Amino acid sequence: METVESVDGPPLETIESVFSVYEIATDGEEIHYYGTPLQAPEPMMRELWGVFRKHGYDVQLTVRHGEYVLVAEPLSLGIDTIPWTNILLFVATVFSTLFAGAMWYGIDPIGEPTQVWRAWPFTVAILGVLGVHEMGHYVLSRYHRVNASLPYFLPVPTLIGTMGAVIKMKGQMPDRKALFDIGVAGPLAGLVATVVVTVVGLYLPPVPVPEGATDPSATQIRLGFPPLLELIAAVIDQPLYTDDPRQNVNPVVIGGWVGMFVTFLNLIPVGQLDGGHILRAMAGDLQETIAALVPGVLFALAGYLYYLGGYSGNTVFIWVFWGLFAGLLAAVGPAVPVDDQRLDRKRFALGVFTFGLGLLCFMPTPIVIVN
Secondary structure, three states: OEEOOOOOOOOHHHHOOOEEEEEEEEEOOEEEEEEEEOOOHHHHHHHHHHHHHHOOEEEEEEEEOOEEEEEEEEOOOOOOOOOHHHHHHHHHHHHHHHHHHHHHOOOOOOOOHHHHHHHHHHHHHHHHHHHHHHHHHHHHHHHOOOEEOOOEEEEOOOOOOEEEEEOOEEOOOOEHHHHHHHHHHHHHHHHHHHHHHHHHHHHOOOEEOOOOOOOOOOOEEEEOOOHHHHHHHHHOOOOOOOOOOOEEOOHHHHHHHHHHHHHHHHOOOOOOOHHHHHHHHHHOOHHHHHHHHHHHHHHHHHHHHHHHOOOOHHHHHHHHHHHHHHHHHHHHOOOOOOEOOOOOHHHHHHHHHHHHHHHHOOOOOOEEEEO
């Protein structure tokens, strides 16, 4: 780190009205202003944030070795280099979803590796709903000039071959509008893709159940269908359930199921999940009180299903896991916007509508494991 007399940041006179600077240093592209706040940190940062953004920097106030430091980092909204990590994870997720999809089509991916490619509709459906969801966040992040990465897909050997996708955001949220728009864009965009995938899947022919899967003594995995999926099937008058135990819905419908389940999970109103962003923008600090209740609700759901519903521990474990995860996210807390003024009524109404859609995606037992 080197001390400098002049830097590319905002003029000192625009800073020193609220933060008295006695030393400036650089660390790579970052500019560090050491000084003394002249007013309370929150209103000071509201004023300084706009000044630094005007000159192309994100700024945060920290304390290092007992000294107050404004850390200014260049605001980067574009893609500077080829995002190799994103690309490699995406390619890996293509292969992992093909592998998982093959089993939904009754193809043995180990015994018939040359036939795995036939599961491409499943892969397109899964990556489509996940990708559109994350790109909804990305596009609105760019619109509000919040630094965000491209989606990182997560290849994991699960029933669907992935644990979803995420984007990484840096810097602070400008205001509640940005926090709300970025949070709500993912679920709404993802649900549009989910509806399209579901309709296409319902019109495709069912597939044979894999050999041995109908054996009553074999371990069976059954998916619970959310109300939204059943509603779509009823509206387009396509069967969701079959009377023939030797047939399953087309695996593309599973892509729609994934989109709905991901939407519900993301709309859980804790921490920095989409639901946490949306509720923080709508309710302010009350969001943290509501978030603190969520883990208990999820644990209660698991207990009800296990003790009164008669479901196995394997079936209800998903809610135990999400109860623990929600508790961790609630402890970390939500994103706090720089400008914390109330949200407008139109966005508030859209938030209520979005949470309503999330409830239509809820299923008490997403995955039922029998035997």
